[in-house]
Amino acid sequence: MNTIKKILILEDEKLNSERIKRLILKIRPETEILDVLPSVKKTVSWLSENKCPDLILMDVQLADGLCFEIFNLAEVTCPVIFTTAYDEYAIKAFKYNSIDYLLKPIEKEELETAIIKFENSSKKPAGQQPQIEELLAYIQPKEYRKRFLIPYRDGYRKINTEDVAYFYSNMNINYAKLFNNEEVVVSQTLETLEQELDPKNFFRANRQYIIHVNSIENLHNFFNGKLKLKIKHNKEEDIIVSRTKAPAFKLWLDY
Numbered sequence: 001m002n003t004i005k006k007i008l009i010l011e012d013e014k015l016n017s018e019r020i021k022r023l024i025l026k027i028r029p030e031t032e033i034l035d036v037l038p039s040v041k042k043t044v045s046w047l048s049e050n051k052c053p054d055l056i057l058m059d060v061q062l063a064d065g066l067c068f069e070i071f072n073l074a075e076v077t078c079p080v081i082f083t084t085a086y087d088e089y090a091i092k093a094f095k096y097n098s099i100d101y102l103l104k105p106i107e108k109e110e111l112e113t114a115i116i117k118f119e120n121s122s123k124k125p126a127g128q129q130p131q132i133e134e135l136l137a138y139i140q141p142k143e144y145r146k147r148f149l150i151p152y153r154d155g156y157r158k159i160n161t162e163d164v165a166y167f168y169s170n171m172n173i174n175y176a177k178l179f180n181n182e183e184v185v186v187s188q189t190l191e192t193l194e195q196e197l198d199p200k201n202f203f204r205a206n207r208q209y210i211i212h213v214n215s216i217e218n219l220h221n222f223f224n225g226k227l228k229l230k231i232k233h234n235k236e237e238d239i240i241v242s243r244t245k246a247p248a249f250k251l252w253l254d255y
Helices: 014-027 040-049 067-073 088-096 108-120 125-139 190-196 246-254
Strands: 006-010 032-037 055-059 080-084 101-103 147-152 155-160 164-170 173-178 183-186 202-204 209-212 216-221 227-231 234-241
Touching: 006 014, 014 032, 014 108, 032 040, 040 067, 055 067, 101 108, 147 183, 164 190, 190 202, 190 209, 209 227, 227 246
Parallel strands: 006 032, 006 055, 055 080, 080 101
Antiparallel strands: 147 155, 164 173, 164 209, 173 183, 202 209, 216 227, 227 234
């Protein structure tokens, strides 16, 4: 059994860090919180000068960039629990690689469960490292699509992703509906677009639609826990978000 006695917190927002500290001390009053660090730079410096703690609670987005850069610049030999306010792509990566993460605002019960999991684990702390390496390989190379080259007359034209209100599929043809109300055919499938588009701006609402956050006119509760969306430039039909996707969709809109 691993005993969690010393914890390092990586968090750049003071309110969040204070909340995490309070929760830890409620769960394990004897735990020593070694430090609260707001940036990649300060974390790398701290790890080079100190022994790795029993556990690190690591916010994905730090003051000077994504926390994943820490693993390229310092040796992290202890377990890590990532915390995130919600990033669909990051969460998919965590799930894919079986990495532990907590959604903000962190709840006491979830944090306690995560700590107990590590305490009861028979693995040595370094046993998480292969998973971290797979996570980094999965996340770091990602660059989101910024534009499309579309056939136009006897040549081509450039369409920026920021100009797209939504993508949709109809009769096995995929379209981009622009904010200027123009519609163009795209060669990519919605499955491909879901991976290529920045999840901060685009969300796969259902099998037929990927929508830009700025295209949402209003949002209504629908039966059986679903959501009904009114989308700009689409007056013909409402877009339905399924019950299973509804919580993630509301988190996406709220961040």
